Amino acid sequence: MALNKETVLEALKKAVGDSGQDPVSRNLVHALAVEAGVVRFVLEGAPAAELQAMRPALERAVRALGAEQVTIVVPAASGSEPPKFGKHPTPQAGPTRVEGVRHVIAVGSGKGGVGKSTVSANLAVALSRLGKKVGLLDADIYGPSQPRMMGINRRPASPDGQTIIPLESHGVTLMSVGFMLREDEAVIWRGPMLMGAMQQMLNQVDWDIHGPLDVLIIDLPPGTGDVQLSLCQKTELDGAIIVSTPQDVALLDARKAIDMFRRLKTPVLGLIENMSTYICPNCGHEAHLFGHGGVEAEAKALDLPFLGALPLDLDVRLAGDAGTPIAAGEGPAAGAYAKLAQDLIARGLV
Numbered sequence: 001m002a003l004n005k006e007t008v009l010e011a012l013k014k015a016v017g018d019s020g021q022d023p024v025s026r027n028l029v030h031a032l033a034v035e036a037g038v039v040r041f042v043l044e045g046a047p048a049a050e051l052q053a054m055r056p057a058l059e060r061a062v063r064a065l066g067a068e069q070v071t072i073v074v075p076a077a078s079g080s081e082p083p084k085f086g087k088h089p090t091p092q093a094g095p096t097r098v099e100g101v102r103h104v105i106a107v108g109s110g111k112g113g114v115g116k117s118t119v120s121a122n123l124a125v126a127l128s129r130l131g132k133k134v135g136l137l138d139a140d141i142y143g144p145s146q147p148r149m150m151g152i153n154r155r156p157a158s159p160d161g162q163t164i165i166p167l168e169s170h171g172v173t174l175m176s177v178g179f180m181l182r183e184d185e186a187v188i189w190r191g192p193m194l195m196g197a198m199q200q201m202l203n204q205v206d207w208d209i210h211g212p213l214d215v216l217i218i219d220l221p222p223g224t225g226d227v228q229l230s231l232c233q234k235t236e237l238d239g240a241i242i243v244s245t246p247q248d249v250a251l252l253d254a255r256k257a258i259d260m261f262r263r264l265k266t267p268v269l270g271l272i273e274n275m276s277t278y279i280c281p282n283c284g285h286e287a288h289l290f291g292h293g294g295v296e297a298e299a300k301a302l303d304l305p306f307l308g309a310l311p312l313d314l315d316v317r318l319a320g321d322a323g324t325p326i327a328a329g330e331g332p333a334a335g336a337y338a339k340l341a342q343d344l345i346a347r348g349l350v
Protein backbone atom coordinates (compact mmCIF):
# COMPACT_ATOMS: atom_id res chain seq x y z
CA MET A 1 0.00 0.00 0.00
CA ALA A 2 1.21 3.54 -0.73
CA LEU A 3 2.75 5.47 2.12
CA ASN A 4 1.20 8.91 2.34
CA LYS A 5 -0.72 11.04 4.83
CA GLU A 6 -4.07 9.52 3.86
CA THR A 7 -2.97 5.90 4.21
CA VAL A 8 -1.17 6.68 7.48
CA LEU A 9 -4.28 8.33 8.93
CA GLU A 10 -6.42 5.37 7.80
CA ALA A 11 -4.01 2.95 9.44
CA LEU A 12 -3.90 4.98 12.66
CA LYS A 13 -7.70 5.01 12.80
CA LYS A 14 -7.80 1.22 12.82
CA ALA A 15 -4.71 0.66 14.97
CA VAL A 16 -6.35 0.70 18.39
CA GLY A 17 -9.52 -1.24 17.58
CA ASP A 18 -12.64 0.58 18.69
CA SER A 19 -13.44 3.04 15.88
CA GLY A 20 -15.16 5.55 18.20
CA GLN A 21 -11.95 5.72 20.24
CA ASP A 22 -9.49 6.00 17.38
CA PRO A 23 -6.77 8.65 17.86
CA VAL A 24 -7.53 10.42 14.58
CA SER A 25 -11.22 11.02 15.39
CA ARG A 26 -10.19 12.09 18.89
CA ASN A 27 -7.83 14.66 17.34
CA LEU A 28 -4.79 13.25 19.08
CA VAL A 29 -2.60 13.14 15.97
CA HIS A 30 -0.86 16.42 15.13
CA ALA A 31 1.82 17.69 12.73
CA LEU A 32 1.81 14.50 10.65
CA ALA A 33 4.65 14.45 8.14
CA VAL A 34 5.33 11.66 5.63
CA GLU A 35 8.47 11.91 3.56
CA ALA A 36 10.69 9.35 1.85
CA GLY A 37 9.73 6.44 4.09
CA VAL A 38 9.91 8.55 7.25
CA VAL A 39 6.68 9.16 9.21
CA ARG A 40 6.50 11.60 12.09
CA PHE A 41 3.70 12.94 14.22
CA VAL A 42 2.94 14.34 17.61
CA LEU A 43 0.50 12.44 19.79
CA GLU A 44 -1.16 14.71 22.30
CA GLY A 45 -4.51 15.68 23.77
CA ALA A 46 -4.98 12.87 26.31
CA PRO A 47 -3.19 11.81 29.50
CA ALA A 48 0.45 10.94 28.76
CA ALA A 49 0.05 7.41 30.18
CA GLU A 50 -2.79 6.68 27.77
CA LEU A 51 -0.82 8.07 24.83
CA GLN A 52 2.23 6.02 25.75
CA ALA A 53 0.06 2.89 25.99
CA MET A 54 -1.32 3.30 22.47
CA ARG A 55 2.03 4.28 20.93
CA PRO A 56 3.38 0.74 20.12
CA ALA A 57 0.16 -0.21 18.26
CA LEU A 58 0.31 3.01 16.24
CA GLU A 59 3.94 2.46 15.36
CA ARG A 60 3.24 -1.12 14.28
CA ALA A 61 0.35 0.04 12.09
CA VAL A 62 2.52 2.63 10.32
CA ARG A 63 5.43 0.23 9.89
CA ALA A 64 3.04 -2.28 8.31
CA LEU A 65 2.54 0.29 5.54
CA GLY A 66 6.24 0.07 4.76
CA ALA A 67 7.56 3.06 6.73
CA GLU A 68 11.30 2.74 7.41
CA GLN A 69 11.31 5.16 10.30
CA VAL A 70 8.45 6.16 12.59
CA THR A 71 8.83 8.97 15.10
CA ILE A 72 5.92 9.49 17.47
CA VAL A 73 6.47 12.37 19.85
CA VAL A 74 4.49 12.19 23.07
CA PRO A 75 5.06 15.48 24.86
CA ALA A 76 6.71 15.10 28.24
CA ALA A 77 4.34 14.89 31.18
CA SER A 78 4.41 18.04 33.24
CA GLY A 79 5.89 18.01 36.72
CA SER A 80 5.74 21.07 38.92
CA GLU A 81 4.47 24.33 37.49
CA PRO A 82 6.41 24.70 34.24
CA PRO A 83 7.87 27.92 32.89
CA LYS A 84 5.46 29.66 30.61
CA PHE A 85 6.45 28.65 27.14
CA GLY A 86 5.17 29.55 23.70
CA LYS A 87 4.19 33.21 23.50
CA HIS A 88 4.12 35.88 20.87
CA PRO A 89 7.58 37.19 20.04
CA THR A 90 8.65 40.46 21.57
CA PRO A 91 9.57 43.03 18.93
CA GLN A 92 13.27 43.19 18.28
CA ALA A 93 15.20 45.54 16.01
CA GLY A 94 17.87 43.26 14.60
CA PRO A 95 19.70 40.05 15.37
CA THR A 96 20.77 39.73 19.00
CA ARG A 97 23.55 37.73 20.63
CA VAL A 98 22.71 34.75 22.81
CA GLU A 99 23.94 35.78 26.21
CA GLY A 100 26.69 33.72 27.79
CA VAL A 101 27.59 32.00 24.52
CA ARG A 102 30.74 32.67 22.46
CA HIS A 103 29.80 30.91 19.22
CA VAL A 104 26.41 29.86 17.86
CA ILE A 105 26.37 27.25 15.12
CA ALA A 106 23.20 25.92 13.50
CA VAL A 107 23.14 22.42 12.06
CA GLY A 108 20.73 22.12 9.18
CA SER A 109 19.82 19.83 6.33
CA GLY A 110 17.63 20.10 3.29
CA LYS A 111 16.14 16.65 3.55
CA GLY A 112 14.81 14.94 6.68
CA GLY A 113 16.36 11.82 8.14
CA VAL A 114 19.91 12.43 6.87
CA GLY A 115 21.33 12.41 10.40
CA LYS A 116 21.32 16.08 11.36
CA SER A 117 20.26 15.36 14.96
CA THR A 118 22.75 12.50 15.24
CA VAL A 119 25.55 14.77 14.01
CA SER A 120 24.48 17.60 16.35
CA ALA A 121 24.41 15.35 19.43
CA ASN A 122 27.69 13.61 18.63
CA LEU A 123 29.49 16.78 17.70
CA ALA A 124 28.34 18.38 20.96
CA VAL A 125 29.61 15.40 22.96
CA ALA A 126 32.89 15.23 21.01
CA LEU A 127 33.57 18.95 21.57
CA SER A 128 32.76 18.57 25.24
CA ARG A 129 35.24 15.67 25.49
CA LEU A 130 37.87 17.99 24.05
CA GLY A 131 37.30 20.32 26.98
CA LYS A 132 34.92 22.79 25.40
CA LYS A 133 31.85 24.07 27.20
CA VAL A 134 29.04 23.07 24.89
CA GLY A 135 25.31 23.74 24.71
CA LEU A 136 22.87 21.90 22.48
CA LEU A 137 19.50 23.36 21.54
CA ASP A 138 17.07 20.98 19.89
CA ALA A 139 14.88 23.28 17.81
CA ASP A 140 13.45 20.49 15.67
CA ILE A 141 9.82 21.24 16.40
CA TYR A 142 8.53 18.56 14.05
CA GLY A 143 10.48 15.76 15.66
CA PRO A 144 12.63 16.73 18.62
CA SER A 145 14.96 13.75 18.99
CA GLN A 146 17.59 15.04 21.43
CA PRO A 147 15.71 13.88 24.56
CA ARG A 148 16.04 10.32 23.22
CA MET A 149 19.53 10.68 21.77
CA MET A 150 20.96 12.40 24.85
CA GLY A 151 19.06 10.08 27.18
CA ILE A 152 17.19 12.67 29.20
CA ASN A 153 13.61 13.88 29.12
CA ARG A 154 12.10 15.93 31.88
CA ARG A 155 10.71 19.35 32.24
CA PRO A 156 13.37 21.95 33.04
CA ALA A 157 12.92 23.96 36.21
CA SER A 158 12.22 27.66 36.31
CA PRO A 159 12.70 29.03 39.82
CA ASP A 160 11.37 32.49 38.94
CA GLY A 161 8.90 31.49 36.23
CA GLN A 162 11.03 33.35 33.67
CA THR A 163 14.49 31.84 33.44
CA ILE A 164 14.58 28.26 32.20
CA ILE A 165 17.31 26.09 33.71
CA PRO A 166 18.70 23.82 30.98
CA LEU A 167 19.36 20.13 31.63
CA GLU A 168 22.76 18.48 31.50
CA SER A 169 23.65 15.22 29.75
CA HIS A 170 26.98 13.67 28.70
CA GLY A 171 28.73 16.89 29.67
CA VAL A 172 26.50 19.00 27.40
CA THR A 173 24.08 21.72 28.50
CA LEU A 174 20.83 20.77 26.85
CA MET A 175 17.50 22.30 25.97
CA SER A 176 14.90 20.71 23.71
CA VAL A 177 11.57 21.87 22.46
CA GLY A 178 10.56 18.30 23.36
CA PHE A 179 11.03 19.06 27.08
CA MET A 180 8.50 21.87 26.92
CA LEU A 181 5.56 20.39 25.07
CA ARG A 182 2.40 19.75 26.95
CA GLU A 183 -0.99 18.56 25.89
CA ASP A 184 -2.49 22.05 25.75
CA GLU A 185 0.45 23.74 24.02
CA ALA A 186 0.06 22.62 20.43
CA VAL A 187 -0.26 26.30 19.58
CA ILE A 188 3.52 26.63 19.50
CA TRP A 189 3.53 24.73 16.21
CA ARG A 190 2.18 27.83 14.45
CA GLY A 191 3.98 30.89 13.01
CA PRO A 192 4.27 33.74 15.53
CA MET A 193 4.06 31.47 18.57
CA LEU A 194 6.86 29.43 17.09
CA MET A 195 9.02 32.52 16.74
CA GLY A 196 8.22 33.40 20.35
CA ALA A 197 9.21 29.90 21.46
CA MET A 198 12.53 30.18 19.59
CA GLN A 199 13.18 33.53 21.22
CA GLN A 200 12.48 31.99 24.62
CA MET A 201 14.75 29.02 24.06
CA LEU A 202 17.59 31.29 23.04
CA ASN A 203 17.08 34.16 25.44
CA GLN A 204 15.27 32.79 28.50
CA VAL A 205 17.37 29.67 28.93
CA ASP A 206 20.22 30.18 31.38
CA TRP A 207 22.82 28.88 28.93
CA ASP A 208 25.81 29.97 31.00
CA ILE A 209 24.59 28.45 34.23
CA HIS A 210 27.93 26.60 34.50
CA GLY A 211 29.98 29.45 33.01
CA PRO A 212 30.06 30.88 29.48
CA LEU A 213 29.59 28.35 26.69
CA ASP A 214 32.26 28.08 24.01
CA VAL A 215 29.62 27.02 21.55
CA LEU A 216 25.88 26.53 21.28
CA ILE A 217 24.89 24.00 18.63
CA ILE A 218 21.36 24.37 17.31
CA ASP A 219 19.72 21.27 15.83
CA LEU A 220 17.30 22.71 13.28
CA PRO A 221 14.27 21.06 11.72
CA PRO A 222 14.92 19.84 8.16
CA GLY A 223 14.16 22.15 5.26
CA THR A 224 13.79 25.87 4.93
CA GLY A 225 10.89 26.91 7.15
CA ASP A 226 9.84 29.35 9.88
CA VAL A 227 12.40 28.20 12.45
CA GLN A 228 15.37 28.77 10.14
CA LEU A 229 14.01 32.12 9.01
CA SER A 230 13.28 33.32 12.51
CA LEU A 231 16.64 32.12 13.81
CA CYS A 232 18.72 33.75 11.07
CA GLN A 233 16.85 37.03 11.31
CA LYS A 234 16.70 37.34 15.09
CA THR A 235 19.94 35.77 16.31
CA GLU A 236 23.59 36.50 15.67
CA LEU A 237 24.79 33.21 14.26
CA ASP A 238 28.41 32.37 13.51
CA GLY A 239 27.10 30.19 10.75
CA ALA A 240 25.45 26.99 9.68
CA ILE A 241 26.77 23.51 9.01
CA ILE A 242 24.86 21.47 6.46
CA VAL A 243 24.53 17.71 6.82
CA SER A 244 23.68 15.59 3.80
CA THR A 245 23.95 12.05 2.59
CA PRO A 246 25.71 11.61 -0.75
CA GLN A 247 22.46 10.72 -2.56
CA ASP A 248 21.43 13.07 -5.37
CA VAL A 249 18.00 13.61 -3.84
CA ALA A 250 19.52 14.68 -0.51
CA LEU A 251 22.09 16.89 -2.23
CA LEU A 252 19.38 18.62 -4.20
CA ASP A 253 17.64 19.60 -0.96
CA ALA A 254 20.95 20.49 0.70
CA ARG A 255 21.55 22.99 -2.11
CA LYS A 256 18.22 24.64 -1.29
CA ALA A 257 19.14 24.91 2.38
CA ILE A 258 22.51 26.45 1.46
CA ASP A 259 20.78 28.90 -0.82
CA MET A 260 18.43 29.90 2.00
CA PHE A 261 21.28 30.51 4.45
CA ARG A 262 23.16 32.53 1.87
CA ARG A 263 20.15 34.70 1.14
CA LEU A 264 19.65 35.26 4.86
CA LYS A 265 23.32 36.30 5.06
CA THR A 266 24.18 33.45 7.42
CA PRO A 267 27.63 32.09 6.57
CA VAL A 268 27.66 28.43 5.59
CA LEU A 269 30.62 27.03 7.53
CA GLY A 270 30.80 23.79 5.62
CA LEU A 271 29.23 20.52 4.60
CA ILE A 272 29.33 17.12 6.29
CA GLU A 273 28.69 13.86 4.48
CA ASN A 274 26.81 11.43 6.73
CA MET A 275 26.20 7.73 6.03
CA SER A 276 29.16 7.90 3.72
CA THR A 277 30.64 4.42 3.75
CA TYR A 278 29.52 1.15 5.25
CA ILE A 279 32.09 -1.39 6.40
CA CYS A 280 30.59 -4.86 6.81
CA PRO A 281 31.33 -5.89 10.40
CA ASN A 282 31.64 -9.55 9.27
CA CYS A 283 33.87 -9.40 6.21
CA GLY A 284 35.25 -5.85 6.27
CA HIS A 285 33.91 -5.14 2.76
CA GLU A 286 33.37 -1.43 2.16
CA ALA A 287 30.10 -0.46 0.46
CA HIS A 288 28.59 2.91 -0.45
CA LEU A 289 24.86 2.49 0.08
CA PHE A 290 23.96 6.11 -0.63
CA GLY A 291 26.83 6.80 -2.98
CA HIS A 292 30.10 8.33 -1.89
CA GLY A 293 31.92 11.60 -2.28
CA GLY A 294 28.87 13.53 -3.51
CA VAL A 295 28.93 16.00 -0.64
CA GLU A 296 32.64 16.72 -1.02
CA ALA A 297 32.13 17.35 -4.73
CA GLU A 298 29.17 19.59 -3.96
CA ALA A 299 31.21 21.56 -1.41
CA LYS A 300 33.91 22.05 -4.02
CA ALA A 301 31.39 23.18 -6.62
CA LEU A 302 29.90 25.70 -4.20
CA ASP A 303 33.30 26.79 -2.93
CA LEU A 304 32.49 25.76 0.63
CA PRO A 305 34.63 23.83 3.13
CA PHE A 306 34.07 20.08 3.27
CA LEU A 307 34.17 19.25 6.96
CA GLY A 308 34.31 15.48 6.78
CA ALA A 309 32.64 12.17 6.06
CA LEU A 310 30.95 10.05 8.72
CA PRO A 311 30.39 6.33 8.23
CA LEU A 312 27.06 4.52 8.18
CA ASP A 313 27.37 2.39 11.26
CA LEU A 314 24.70 0.36 13.05
CA ASP A 315 26.30 1.22 16.38
CA VAL A 316 25.69 4.92 15.71
CA ARG A 317 21.94 4.30 15.54
CA LEU A 318 21.91 1.90 18.47
CA ALA A 319 23.85 4.37 20.61
CA GLY A 320 21.50 7.20 19.65
CA ASP A 321 18.43 5.10 20.42
CA ALA A 322 19.93 4.11 23.77
CA GLY A 323 20.55 7.71 24.82
CA THR A 324 24.36 7.68 24.79
CA PRO A 325 25.77 9.18 21.58
CA ILE A 326 28.52 7.04 20.05
CA ALA A 327 30.97 9.94 20.46
CA ALA A 328 30.82 9.39 24.23
CA GLY A 329 32.68 6.08 23.81
CA GLU A 330 35.64 4.74 21.85
CA GLY A 331 35.95 3.23 18.37
CA PRO A 332 36.04 4.35 14.73
CA ALA A 333 32.78 6.34 14.75
CA ALA A 334 33.74 8.13 17.98
CA GLY A 335 37.13 8.81 16.36
CA ALA A 336 35.48 10.32 13.29
CA TYR A 337 33.53 12.72 15.51
CA ALA A 338 36.61 13.59 17.56
CA LYS A 339 38.40 14.46 14.31
CA LEU A 340 35.48 16.60 13.16
CA ALA A 341 35.44 18.41 16.51
CA GLN A 342 39.22 18.99 16.40
CA ASP A 343 38.89 20.34 12.90
CA LEU A 344 36.21 22.86 13.91
CA ILE A 345 38.40 24.01 16.77
CA ALA A 346 41.41 24.30 14.45
CA ARG A 347 39.34 26.43 12.07
CA GLY A 348 38.52 28.76 14.97
CA LEU A 349 34.82 28.04 14.75
CA VAL A 350 34.52 26.89 18.36
Ligand SMILES: Nc1ncnc2c1ncn2[C@@H]1O[C@H](COP(=O)(O)OP(=O)(O)OP(=O)(O)O)[C@@H](O)[C@H]1O
Binding pocket: 109, 111, 112, 113, 114, 115, 116, 117, 118, 119, 140, 143, 145, 221, 222, 274, 275, 310, 311, 312, 313, 314, 315, 316, 317, 318, 320, 321
Ligand atom coordinates in the same frame (compact mmCIF):
# COMPACT_ATOMS: atom_id res chain seq x y z
N1 LIG B 1 25.95 7.53 10.42
C1 LIG B 1 24.89 6.85 10.79
N2 LIG B 1 24.93 5.48 10.87
C2 LIG B 1 23.82 4.79 11.23
N3 LIG B 1 22.64 5.33 11.55
C3 LIG B 1 22.55 6.67 11.49
C4 LIG B 1 23.65 7.50 11.12
N4 LIG B 1 23.25 8.79 11.15
C5 LIG B 1 21.97 8.77 11.54
N5 LIG B 1 21.53 7.52 11.74
C6 LIG B 1 20.19 7.08 12.13
O1 LIG B 1 19.28 7.54 11.14
C7 LIG B 1 18.07 7.98 11.73
C8 LIG B 1 17.81 9.43 11.37
O2 LIG B 1 18.83 10.22 11.97
P1 LIG B 1 18.52 11.64 12.61
O3 LIG B 1 17.29 11.60 13.45
O4 LIG B 1 19.78 12.10 13.21
O5 LIG B 1 18.23 12.44 11.28
P2 LIG B 1 17.65 13.91 11.10
O6 LIG B 1 18.21 14.41 9.83
O7 LIG B 1 17.89 14.72 12.32
O8 LIG B 1 16.13 13.59 10.97
P3 LIG B 1 14.86 14.56 11.11
O9 LIG B 1 14.51 14.91 9.72
O10 LIG B 1 13.84 13.66 11.74
O11 LIG B 1 15.22 15.72 11.96
C9 LIG B 1 18.23 7.74 13.23
O12 LIG B 1 17.65 6.51 13.55
C10 LIG B 1 19.74 7.70 13.43
O13 LIG B 1 20.11 6.89 14.54
